[in-house]
Amino acid sequence: MRIDVLTLFPEMFEGVFGASIIGKAREKGIVELNTVNFRDYANNKHNTVDDYPYGGGSGMVLKPEPIFAAVEDLIRPDEPRPRIILMCPQGETFTQRKAEELAAERRLVFICGHYEGYDERIREHLVTDELSIGDYVLTGGELPAMVVIDAVVRLLPGVLGNESSAWADSFQAGLLEYPQYTRPASFRGWDVPEVLLSGHHGRIEEWRRRQSLLRTLRRRPDLLEQADLTPEEQRFIEEERRRMASESLSGRETERDRGQ
Structure with a gap:
């Protein structure tokens, strides 16, 4: 699987992508992880990626041009369109079943926003999925993207040392996991x-x-x-x-x- 993440803060992913289970999966070549700073695709001399909302209101809204340009640069015209996932509070609540669905894909693209939201044309004409990890608001989409990526990658064949581990987890069979014990008795x-x-x-x-x-x-x-x-x-x-x-x-x- 290949996973691309569009973010204004790619440095946030360095520790997560290089450590623990995800880091080992990356070393084994099971998953390819790539971050893209979509500020590099801004089409103005100040490299701004946000602007004031039409109609007034507080805060700033992410512009469509940089995000469209970044996604289009990642995807060759001759390859199938991947799942393009927008992390936002308005999205579908992420579940284990959704993790299983995404784990069956060969490629995923995540878009992490900031500020007051996205230009609506990003939702309407670019993304395939909108996901939320809960009914609360964070400063950006980076942490939610890390959560989703972790849940998906651990389901890929060969990632966990014990292949049955993932299938015994809570939510995998629609139930919470049973109590676990170890030594001493x-x-x-x-x-x-x-x-x-x-x-x-x-x-x-x-x-x-x-x-x-x-x-x-x-x-x-x-x-x-x-x-x-x-x-x-x-x-x-x-x-x-x-x-x-x-x-x-x-x-x-x-x-x-x-x-x-």
């Missing part, structure tokens, strides 16, 4: 669940699946609406919901009694 009186020490792989897998369901129910119940559950797992979830509701009611009654 007992720490400060807190013991590892006995089933994990049994060596019985079937029981271990069953325990992990149930723990994954419970953790998702307690922390992200919205994910269960899209999860692929067996009838037995659906009954298990409903029983846990009733038990949790009963415990919650009992707790409220205890607090009310204490207040009296």
Whole structure:
């Protein structure tokens, strides 16, 4: 895969692209990472890439010319048009499913903005995707682009030492990951669940699946609406919901009694 990033601050990516899993993937030749300062494509003597918005208002808006020119310089006329991704608060919320979709591509181009936004013609006539990493605003698109790139690159074949690692992660199967333990088996009186020490792989897998369901129910119940559950797992979830509701009611009654 080749990934190009259009940014006014290419130096921000040096540490991320050169370290840890992404750095190793780059060394292996699994992914090619390239940053482009689109200020180099400004068509004026002051190299300005932003201007005041038509109609008035606060802040500055990124001009279309430098960004169009930078993207067009990256893509040869005879090659397929890659996915061109605009990082912005108005975009589709980034998810693990989107990471899987992008990991299947051969080439990605990210555009990182600053200031008050982009000229609308960039959205309408250049990009293929608009992505957001959450309902909050950052100073620019660089950090969100790093998040998306990290999530995508780790899914590429050969990047992780254990190919099954990525598929056991939270959100990969639509559920949160089960609890993990390692040595020592007992720490400060807190013991590892006995089933994990049994060596019985079937029981271990069953325990992990149930723990994954419970953790998702307690922390992200919205994910269960899209999860692929067996009838037995659906009954298990409903029983846990009733038990949790009963415990919650009992707790409220205890607090009310204490207040009296």
